Amino acid sequence: MKVAEGIHALKIPFRISAGPEHSLERFVYCYLVCGDTVCLIDSGVAGSQKVIFDYLVSIGRKPEDISILVLTHSHPDHMGAARAIREATGCTVAAHLSEKSWIEDIDLQFRERPVSGLETLVAGSVKVDRVLKDGDVLKLGAGFDMEVFHTPGHSRGSLSLFLRKQKVLFCADAVLLPGQLPIYDDNEACTRSVNKLKYMGDIEVLLSSWDDPKRGPEVLRAMDESLTFLRGIQRAVFEVVNEYPAADLMAMCEQVVRIMGLPPAALNPLVARSLASSLEKKRVREP
Numbered sequence: 527m528k529v530a531e532g533i534h535a536l537k538i539p540f541r542i543s544a545g546p547e548h549s550l551e552r553f554v555y556c557y558l559v560c561g562d563t564v565c566l567i568d569s570g571v572a573g574s575q576k577v578i579f580d581y582l583v584s585i586g587r588k589p590e591d592i593s594i595l596v597l598t599h600s601h602p603d604h605m606g607a608a609r610a611i612r613e614a615t616g617c618t619v620a621a622h623l624s625e626k627s628w629i630e631d632i633d634l635q636f637r638e639r640p641v642s643g644l645e646t647l648v649a650g651s652v653k654v655d656r657v658l659k660d661g662d663v664l665k666l667g668a669g670f671d672m673e674v675f676h677t678p679g680h681s682r683g684s685l686s687l688f689l690r691k692q693k694v695l696f697c698a699d700a701v702l703l704p705g706q707l708p709i710y711d712d713n714e715a716c717t718r719s720v721n722k723l724k725y726m727g728d729i730e731v732l733l734s735s736w737d738d739p740k741r742g743p744e745v746l747r748a749m750d751e752s753l754t755f756l757r758g759i760q761r762a763v764f765e766v767v768n769e770y771p772a773a774d775l776m777a778m779c780e781q782v783v784r785i786m787g788l789p790p791a792a793l794n795p796l797v798a799r800s801l802a803s804s805l806e807k808k809r810v811r812e813p
């Protein structure tokens with residue numbers, strides 16, 4: 527789908543297994559920025575290269591035009607096809623330093639952050655050729671200067687990318703969707719990052735990995751709703767912990783899911799791990 531001149535969104539569906547008999551339908555958005563060379567933002571899950579390459583051909587470009595693949599972070603749905611894309615195109619793979627070790631070693635990622643079915647979502651580790659940091663600018667030609675913003679919270683090295691001239695922001699998973707699965711490393715860092723994005727400049731189009739494109743007034747609304755959601759979760763976690771101090775992590779997660787009215791799929795170890803991040807900080811602050 528063409529979002530704006532030279533900017534394209536690809537919605538890639540996939541399944542994650544949730545136990546032996548259940549699977550969860552999900553999707554992830556990858557983006558193409560077509561200047562003189564092409565920048566691919568995230569690779570999608572394993573096998574997504576076919577969709578991406580076919581799309582490029584349909585708009586009169588070639589897979590080899592991809593000069594750089596920016597991985598906004600290391601999660602499986604963002605890096606699954608990275609290795610295959612690098613092998614097919616010879617592109618540079620770029621990411622933040624804090625994501626490098628998990629991108630270059632998916633076994634390490636799986637040990638430190640188990641995700642069911644990881645091996646079917648990621649087709650191998652890939653080397654990070656270029657480390658990106660806050661303030662970098664990727665010049666793609668034809669007026670596409672992409673500014674790099676470090677927006678941690680969802681993960682330590684999450685990146686957002688801004689085309690200031692075109693007023694298009696790629697926020698990856700940094701702006702949480704209210705009512706969906708809250709998955710992050712650090713609730714307060716998420717809040718700081720959304721505020722950073724909110725005030726970075728004039729944004730006409732917001733392109734998230736887990737939501738359809740937002741335009742005009744929808745952009746700030748999405749960010750404000752995300753901030754309210756983050757605050758709500760933080761409050762719910764502390765409420766549950768005060769009321770049931772002996773509750774284990776999954777029991778706490780169950781109560782937060784109930785209070786926030788989240789879908790049943792939110793009762794899972796990844797969400798529980800996200801919620802626990804609020805408590806670790808609280809313990810540090812209250813010796």
Ligand SMILES: [Zn+2]
Binds near residue numbers: 599601680699
């Ligand atoms: Zn993610």
